[in-house]
Amino acid sequence: MGPAEAQLSPAADGLDAAERAALEARGLRLDGGRRAVTVRVGDTLAGTAIWQPLAFESAELGIAAARIETIEAWQGAAPVLEDLAARAVSDMKDAGVALATCRLPEARLGAINALEAVGFRMVECLLTLARPLDGAPKMPAGIGLAETDEGEDCARLAGRCFTADRFHIDPRIANSAADRLKESWIRNSAAGRADAMLVARQDGRVVGFNACMRNGPTAVIDLIGVAPEAQGRGHGRALVEGALAHYAASGAEEMVVGTQSGNIASLALYQSCGFFIRSSQFTLHAHLGENR
Numbered sequence: 001m002g003p004a005e006a007q008l009s010p011a012a013d014g015l016d017a018a019e020r021a022a023l024e025a026r027g028l029r030l031d032g033g034r035r036a037v038t039v040r041v042g043d044t045l046a047g048t049a050i051w052q053p054l055a056f057e058s059a060e061l062g063i064a065a066a067r068i069e070t071i072e073a074w075q076g077a078a079p080v081l082e083d084l085a086a087r088a089v090s091d092m093k094d095a096g097v098a099l100a101t102c103r104l105p106e107a108r109l110g111a112i113n114a115l116e117a118v119g120f121r122m123v124e125c126l127l128t129l130a131r132p133l134d135g136a137p138k139m140p141a142g143i144g145l146a147e148t149d150e151g152e153d154c155a156r157l158a159g160r161c162f163t164a165d166r167f168h169i170d171p172r173i174a175n176s177a178a179d180r181l182k183e184s185w186i187r188n189s190a191a192g193r194a195d196a197m198l199v200a201r202q203d204g205r206v207v208g209f210n211a212c213m214r215n216g217p218t219a220v221i222d223l224i225g226v227a228p229e230a231q232g233r234g235h236g237r238a239l240v241e242g243a244l245a246h247y248a249a250s251g252a253e254e255m256v257v258g259t260q261s262g263n264i265a266s267l268a269l270y271q272s273c274g275f276f277i278r279s280s281q282f283t284l285h286a287h288l289g290e291n292r
């Protein structure tokens with residue numbers, strides 16, 4: 001399926017006005033193309049699963065992708081979760097979704113098991129690390145904000161340095177598609193999605209990038225990469241220290257980053273730069289168009 005065919009146009013969901021109001025009263029969002037499935041126990045609303053099409057992933061991977069954002073049971077936990085997982089999958093299949101994703105804290109084992117029972121498989125354990133910006137290092141030599149004409153260098157680099165993320169790890173997704181997604185991601189970052197794009201230069205050439213976002217007092221390392229041939233020479237550390245220096249100077253209070261538990265190089269890097277593990281989540285994928 002090509003990117004143009006991967007767009008979803010889900011029909012309106014079957015919620016009645018009272019159910020919609022009940023979900024919204026729980027603070028659950030139903031806008032932005034989201035669709036909800038619900039389960040009742042007797043007359044009582046017992047839980048919901050809410051999913052949303054993912055436009056960027058769909059366009060870049062060339063398959064219709066969506067994410068289950070919420071799967072919650074308020075009554076009769078295990079059977080309700082199993083029912084919700086089955087209904088969400090059926091609804092996504094009807095809408096033409098080919099790749100479904102869900103990310104849940106490790107402690108949500110009941111929901112994880114319910115998703116596994118309908119074909120989801122774990123693809124990564126995502127660790128979130130954080131550190132306060134007190135005592136941040138100085139801006140290292142060789143690190144600076146990307147010039148406008150360096151955005152494309154960063155994008156090309158991003159298209160060849162990732163191996164551990166959920167798209168590259170999933171054997172059912174072609175590495176070429178996963179590379180293309182990372183390349184587009186950084187192209188978008190350079191075009192304004194990122195709050196700051198730091199680069200490492202060697203002999204006047206970009207050898208690494210660190211695309212960061214800002215959310216109030218929190219700065220986030222969104223995506224960082226060093227050219228494979230330049231790894232192990234201190235550029236990654238300099239890029240992280242550069243981000244710490246940049247955001248300490250601009251008044252942010254903490255820096256946050258996510259990485260896979262199997263990405264030993266980046267975990268070692270963040271921990272040696274003063275980050276500590278804050279939380280862990282499992283990411284699951286289901287390829288809905290395939291026989292399992």
Ligand SMILES: CC(C)(COP(=O)(O)OP(=O)(O)OC[C@H]1O[C@@H](n2cnc3c(N)ncnc32)[C@H](O)[C@@H]1OP(=O)(O)O)[C@@H](O)C(=O)NCCC(=O)NCCS
Pocket residue numbers: 161162163164223224225226227230231232233234235236237238258259260263264265266268269270272
């Ligand atoms: C993670 C990455 C950015 C590190 O960049 P780098 O330039 O190779 O790292 P550095 O040379 O600055 O090393 C810094 C520290 O990282 C750790 N590290 C780097 N490579 C490592 C490896 N292969 N194994 C274990 N630790 C490693 C070490 O703690 C090292 O500290 P040291 O200087 O005391 O040896 C780089 O490996 C990369 O681009 N990986 C692919 C993209 C990616 O996975 N990005 C992270 C997404 S969250």
